[in-house]
Amino acid sequence: MDRRKFALAALAAAFGGIVTTAKADYYDPKLNKFVKGDRPKGGGGRRGSSIPKEVVDYETKAKVGSIIVETGERRLYFVMADGKAMKYGIGVGRDGFTWSGQHRITRKAEWPGWTPPPAMRQRVPDLPAYMPGGPQNPLGARALYIGSTLYRIHGTSEPWTIGQAVSSGCIRLTNDDVIDLYDRVAVGALVTVNH
Numbered sequence: 720m721d722r723r724k725f726a727l728a729a730l731a732a733a734f735g736g737i738v739t740t741a742k743a744d745y746y747d748p749k750l751n752k753f754v755k756g757d758r759p760k761g762g763g764g765r766r767g768s769s770i771p772k773e774v775v776d777y778e779t780k781a782k783v784g785s786i787i788v789e790t791g792e793r794r795l796y797f798v799m800a801d802g803k804a805m806k807y808g809i810g811v812g813r814d815g816f817t818w819s820g821q822h823r824i825t826r827k828a829e830w831p832g833w834t835p836p837p838a839m840r841q842r843v844p845d846l847p848a849y850m851p852g853g854p855q856n857p858l859g860a861r862a863l864y865i866g867s868t869l870y871r872i873h874g875t876s877e878p879w880t881i882g883q884a885v886s887s888g889c890i891r892l893t894n895d896d897v898i899d900l901y902d903r904v905a906v907g908a909l910v911t912v913n914h
Contacts, residue, residue, distance in 0.1 A: 768881035768893050770794075770808025777804030784905060786824075786872070788890055788912040790817055793882050795872070795890060797903055807900060808881045810891040818888055819914035822866030824906055828852075831862040836869045839887060860894040861901040865910055872910070873897060 770793075777796055781787060787796045787804075790811045796804040811817065830852035840846050850856050859874020872890045874897035875881075881893055890912070892900060 768808050768878045768896075770882055772805060772807045772896050772899065774799070774803055775806045776802055777806070778802055779804075781909065781911065784903075785909045785911070786900075786904065788872075788910065790819070790912060790914050793884075795892065795900070797900060805900075805903070807892050807896045810875065810880045810882065810886055811884050812886050812888040813884045816886065816888040817884075817914055818870070819912050821909060821911050822868060824863050824904055824908045824910060825866055826864040827901060827904070827906060828862045828864070829901075830856070830860060831858045831871075831873070832856070833858050859891070859897060861897045863897075863901065863904060863910075872900070 775796075777798065779785075779787065779796075779798055781798050783798055783800050785798045787798065788794075788809065788811075789796070793809055793811055795807045795809045797807070798804050832852045833850045833856055834848065835843075835846045835850075840848075852858070854876055857873075857875070858871065859876060862871045862873040864871055870888050870890070872892070874894040875891040876894065878893040880891065885891075891897075
């Protein structure tokens with residue numbers, strides 16, 4: 720296996736087995752994995768998320784501008800005025816990587832670089848020490864840093880993973896949705912993650 724394929728395989732292991740280089744494979748959301756062979760006609764595959772963002776009625780005591788993540792529901796709510804929220808589909812941590820709590824957004828970044836944490840590099844030793852920002856970066860187009868944790872709310876270049884439990888604990892949105900959320904959220908906003 721050449722170095723590039725090996726690095727992609729390491730990224731796949733770190734992010735739940737989602738990265739692939741085989742052109743004949745396709746992602747089957749029903750099975751939550753890549754399947755060998757040609758994609759069935761009329762469905763499946765690597766298209767965008769099937770979960771569109773939408774404004775919904777949302778009663779909460781949280782302040783306007785707060786973020787509430789409902790891990791089990793695989794949805795993120797940005798609290799708006801008048802009992803409304805913008806609801807986004809999300810990808811969440813796979814088994815063993817889920818968490819809950821309250822923190823604040825401490826930093827925002829456009830096309831962020833990624834430094835895998837030591838524990839992730841221990842699990843997947845061939846991960847790069849650093850990956851510059853860009854379309855192939857696992858953090859996608861934007862990142863919102865959550866307190867002093869290692870977790871982020873970030874984009875993904877793999878929109879078909881939205882609605883799945885695939886990450887190492889971060890909350891992922893499509894790149895389009897994370898750009899929309901990024902433009903709405905202020906540094907200091909409260910984030911509540913419910914498990």
